[in-house]
Amino acid sequence: MSWAALGQSLGAPKQRDRPRGIGAAAVRRHGLSIVALLRIPYGDLCYLLRMAYEEEWWGHSSAGITARNLRKRYGDHAALDGFSLQVRPGTVCGLLGPNGAGKTTAVRILATLLRPDDGQASVAGWDVVRQPRQVRYRIGLVGQNASVDEVLTGRQNLELFGRLGHLTARVARTRAGELLERFGLAEAADRSAAQYSGGMRRRLDLATSLVLAPAVLFLDEPTTGLDPAARIDVWAHIRALVGTGTTVLLTTQYLDEADQLADQIAVMDAGQIVAEGTPDELKARVGPDRVETVTRKPTLDEVFLHLTGHAPTTPHQAAGEATR
Numbered sequence: 001m002s003w004a005a006l007g008q009s010l011g012a013p014k015q016r017d018r019p020r021g022i023g024a025a026a027v028r029r030h031g032l033s034i035v036a037l038l039r040i041p042y043g044d045l046c047y048l049l050r051m052a053y054e055e056e057w058w059g060h061s062s063a064g065i066t067a068r069n070l071r072k073r074y075g076d077h078a079a080l081d082g083f084s085l086q087v088r089p090g091t092v093c094g095l096l097g098p099n100g101a102g103k104t105t106a107v108r109i110l111a112t113l114l115r116p117d118d119g120q121a122s123v124a125g126w127d128v129v130r131q132p133r134q135v136r137y138r139i140g141l142v143g144q145n146a147s148v149d150e151v152l153t154g155r156q157n158l159e160l161f162g163r164l165g166h167l168t169a170r171v172a173r174t175r176a177g178e179l180l181e182r183f184g185l186a187e188a189a190d191r192s193a194a195q196y197s198g199g200m201r202r203r204l205d206l207a208t209s210l211v212l213a214p215a216v217l218f219l220d221e222p223t224t225g226l227d228p229a230a231r232i233d234v235w236a237h238i239r240a241l242v243g244t245g246t247t248v249l250l251t252t253q254y255l256d257e258a259d260q261l262a263d264q265i266a267v268m269d270a271g272q273i274v275a276e277g278t279p280d281e282l283k284a285r286v287g288p289d290r291v292e293t294v295t296r297k298p299t300l301d302e303v304f305l306h307l308t309g310h311a312p313t314t315p316h317q318a319a320g321e322a323t324r
């Protein structure tokens with residue numbers, strides 16, 4: 001069996017969708033001789049090759065996200081009115097904006113779920129309108145509403161996503177186990193998702209979007225509706241994820257969320273980007289640093305965190321984290 005045929009039986013895209021010479025390059029890169037490979041059980045070999053393919057995809061997808069002048073109308077209303085954005089690979093872009101600004105519309109277009117009326121966009125190096133299949137191979141999406149199946153257990157949800165992504169049953173099972181562990185769901189793995197708390201469901205949602213190791217991940221308001229402790233928990237998981245080199249577009253209405261997680265922030269209003277920059281650049285635009293002496297009562301967020309056992313961050317710590 002050729003490398004290409006083996007790869008395709010594992011669910012990798014066909015040769016024309018991906019860079020050439022990937023099998024040999026992957027083997028070289030992992031320093032594995034053919035003899036060593038033959039001693040590995042078949043299921044593990046499949047998993048290894050699949051991971052090698054995915055690493056190669058990451059190398060290939062040197063382009064993060066580019067959107068140029070996107071437009072989308074619903075009747076008379078322009079949901080996107082000349083939306084342009086550039087996200088460098090391996091970085092997190094926070095797309096901030098009030099309700100109705102067009103954040104979800106932009107994410108749906110970039111994730112190939114919606115066609116723009118006009119404009120161009122590419123994700124991981126592929127055009128979202130002309131090459132949607134190649135884009136879909138390389139992205140993960142956590143929508144505004146949880147997409148987990150409540151009848152299934154956490155483990156079954158993850159295995160289902162793996163199988164839908166053409167992983168073999170064994171590989172899907174291994175991947176599910178890994179992700180359950182990583183997202184702190186190992187204990188609850190075999191309970192139905194209907195019994196999960198809001199925070200656990202969001203974590204499972206995040207995990208399902210990572211089953212196929214996407215190069216670009218879209219997170220549409222990932223912590224809306226969560227209590228403060230669960231939000232902090234989800235932030236920690238997103239941060240760990242970014243450490244692995246995934247490009248993330250994160251929409252949020254929470255300024256502190258963007259401040260905590262994003263390398264770059266784009267502020268959106270009425271279907272357009274109205275300001276862009278690093279969190280510090282945007283803050284500097286509003287005016288020079290000011291020293292203010294204020295006495296203030298704890299916020300209700302801090303009270304909540306205190307009462308539920310999570311120590312509130314002091315303003316000093318918060319400032320330190322913001323400039324991470």
Ligand SMILES: Nc1ncnc2c1ncn2[C@@H]1O[C@H](COP(=O)(O)OP(=O)(O)O)[C@@H](O)[C@H]1O
Binds near residue numbers: 100103
């Ligand atoms: N399917 C739809 N049909 C009609 N109008 C829509 C539809 N989806 C979104 N809109 C409108 O487009 C605008 C942008 O919506 P959306 O992208 O969901 O904003 P956001 O995610 O920033 O809250 C809103 O005014 C919304 O009412």
Ligand SMILES: [Mg+2]
Binds near residue numbers: 103105144
């Ligand atoms: Mg939205």
